Amino acid sequence: MAKPLFLVASLLVLGNVSFIHAGFPPSLIVDMVKIVLDNYCSPEKLAGLKEAIAAAGSNTAILNIPDGESLSRVLSAGLQTTINDPRLKLSYEPAFVPVVAPQMPALPPEQLVAMLQNAIKLDILEGNIGYMRIDHILGEAAADKVGPMLVDLVWNKVLPTSALIFDLRYTSSGDVTGLSYIVSYFTAAESVIHIDSVYDRPSNTTTKLMSMPTLLGERYGTTKPLIILTSKNTKGIAEDVAYCLKNLKRASIVGEKTAGGSVKIDQFRVGDTDFYVTLPTAKSINPITGSSWEQTGVTPDVKVNAEDALATAIKILELRAQVPAIIEGSAALIADNYAFEKTAADTAAKLKGLLENGEYSMVVSKSGLEEKLTADLKTLSGDKNLKTTANTPVPPPVNYTPEMFIELIKVSFQTDVFENNIGYLRFDMFGDFEEVKAIAQIIVEHVWNKVVNTDAMIVDLRNNLGGPTTAIAGFCSYFFDADKQIVLDKLTDRQSGTSTELQTLPELTGTRYGSKKSLIILTSGATAGAAEEFVFIMKRLGRAMIVGETTFGGSHPPKTFQVGDSDIFLSIPTVHSDNSMAPSWEKSGIAPHIPVAAAAALETAKGIFNKHLAGQK
Structure with a gap:
């Protein structure tokens, strides 16, 4: 109340x-x-x-x-x-004059042709894009009178185009009976669909508006791109057209939010007075959304000023023309290069199936295409590492002085020695083998020698995001003995079709920690890539206890591929670890021996070692 x-x-x-x-x-x-x-x-x-x-x-x-x-x-x-x-x-309104709905005049054919040509703007743009502007939506009665002429003068010129821009930016009037006509030209003839429902309050009746099984002329079809331009002046039945085609996923709306008018407005005289009530007597109820465009307006898929809507629509259609080649090119790259061959073939086939089913027909921007392609690739492959990526150029190498290397190493590594001579080593990124090899002696002197003589060690990889895997064999080797060479992993390279054994190194810079002293590795959901490969090896060989959270489920460093001549790039893992002896860490991550929250992992590890080492004294 x-x-x-x-x-x-x-x-x-x-x-x-x-x-x-x-x-x-x-x-x-x-x-x-x-x-x-x-x-x-x-x-x-x-x-x-x-x-x-x-x-x-x-x-x-x-x-x-x-x-x-x-x-x-x-x-x-x-x-x-x-x-x-x-x-x-x-x-x-003391001087009230009733509003009379405009009627189609009885004109001779030549004048009727001239009137239609002035009322409907038609153009064929570059790239075989049709452009059609209608400022008033004809109802059923008017369409019956001029329909054949409309087909000959306008529609038959639109049909051969590859895409259509339907301009409703200036359309503020129309008849609701024209809705079914317009929508039907962009839907299939095979099945009649429920387009809209109009509830009329004075008669307390609801009319279902359906698509029409037969039409004058041919349909534009269900696959060719359709973009509707709107403005804040788009009103009434034009809003209904845009709303219906948008929710049928048949058209993309570009421009401004529409006026939020009504499907029907009537005016009533109040008794014998000069007062008149104007109010909406009917309302549209969309069968898909259960709601309406009235009052709220139609929100465009791409919001731009009305004057920029046409240029924006043309850019969208130019992008859509490239989409089939981009999707097919992506599928080919994945089939030929993705690390897991069977998954590669399945993913490529399903991706092309999505294209054929029109899943990419509503793309409106490069970023939207990349976002959808990434989501689809992750879903189809089950691999969060198969995705689109930016083509970031590799930065030029930095010529560090020895002093700069020392400062960098101090920042990159954290070491400590806890109670009971427990060593602690944390680093958050793996480096390339050749780069690490060049500064190995500095790392040994300023990092490794601080923890190598401890009785047990905690290696903290909770924040390690990965990096190159080329240094993994060397780092693993510090935790095994020199008298026996051990196969750490077997890597399969899909591009070259070759497999390589990863083995411990016989010679290292500095002293080995050896295989006898206890080792705990801390993990989190952020532990990824090369860090997971290290955890995978040490867990599979029984060399370390893993404490923390299941790791990210990354991959060996992926490679970047350009999709054809487009500016779309894919990040594709091309190498995978041997999964014949243990479940692979790629995609799924590595489960810890002792699962705890990442924040509690260090204290848990220290508690385990303190209890173990105290019992030995």
């Missing part, structure tokens, strides 16, 4: 104004409200209105306001606020 009370209050305030002569009949407010109650399109919003008006209407002093325009403004504001609908209006 809060909103109805607003109207009561506004009327009672007027009632406090003292006038000598009543200017308007006492029945004015009652008659006005009866019109609203009997004809407003959403009766569920009228709860409490009748009672509120009855209370206000008993105060006839409000009718002493001297001029009709002032009273109509106040009553309009009260109604709009009470019902929360700005389309409701009371007007005072």
Whole structure:
């Protein structure tokens, strides 16, 4: 009752104004409200209105306001606020002239042709893109009269185009019976579909608007791109056209949010007075969304100023013309290069299937294409590392001085020795073997020698995001003995079709930690790539206990591939670890021996070692 009370209050305030002569009949407010109650399109919003008006209407002093325009403004504001609908209006029109719906004039053929050519703007743009602008949507009766001419003069020129831009930026009028005609030209003839429902309040009936099984001329079809241009002036049935085709996923909307008008507005005279109530008497209910474009407007898929909408639409269509080659090129790259051969073939085939099913037909931007392609690749392959990527150039190498290397190493590594002579080593990225080899002695002196003589060690990889895997064999070798060469992993390279054994190195810089002293590795959901390869090896060989969270499920360093001549690039893992002896870490990650939250992993590891080492004393 809060909103109805607003109207009561506004009327009672007027009632406090003292006038000598009543200017308007006492029945004015009652008659006005009866019109609203009997004809407003959403009766569920009228709860409490009748009672509120009855209370206000008993105060006839409000009718002493001297001029009709002032009273109509106040009553309009009260109604709009009470019902929360700005389309409701009371007007005072002593010189009222009924609005007559325009009728198709009976013109000779040559004049009718000239009228249609002026009413409909048609052009064929570069790239065989059709452009059609209609400023008034014809209803069924008018379409029956001029339909054959429209087909000959306009539609047959549109049909051969590869894509169509339908300009509704200036369309503010139309007949709801034209909705089925327009939508049907862009849907299939084989199955009649429910396009819209229109509820008419005065008759309390709902009419289902369906697509038409037969039409004059050919259909544009369901696959050729369709873009509708809109503006804040797009109103009424034009909004319904845009809303229906958008929710049928048949058209992309480019431009401004539409006006938020109504499917039908009627005007009623209030009794024998010069007051008239204008209100929506029917409403559109979309069968897909269950809601409507009325009042709220149609939100475009791509928001741009109306004057920029055409240029934006052309760019979108140019992108869509490239999409088939981009998807097919992506599928070919994955089939030929992705590390897991069977998954590669399946993913490539399914990706092409998505293209054939029109899953990429609604792309409106390069970023949107990349986002969808990445999501599809991850879903189809089950691999979060197969995705689109930016073509970031490799930065030039930096010539570090020995002093700079020392400072860099101090920042990159963290070491400590805890109670019971427990060593702690943390680093957050693996380096390339050749780069590490060149500074190995510096790392040994400033990092490794601080922890090598401990009785047990914690290697913290909770924040290690990976990097090159070329240094993995060398790092693993420090935790095994020199007298026996051990096969750490077997790597299969899909591009070359070769397999390589990863083995411990017989010679290392500095002292080995050896195979006897206990080792715990800390992991988190962020532990990825090369760090996972290290964890995978050490867990599979039983050399370390893993404490923390399941790792990210990354991959060996992926390679970047350009898709054809486009500016789309794919990041494709091309190498995978041997999964014949243990489940692979790629895609799924590595489960710890002792699962705990990453934040608690260090204290858990220290507790394990303290208990173990204290028991040895």
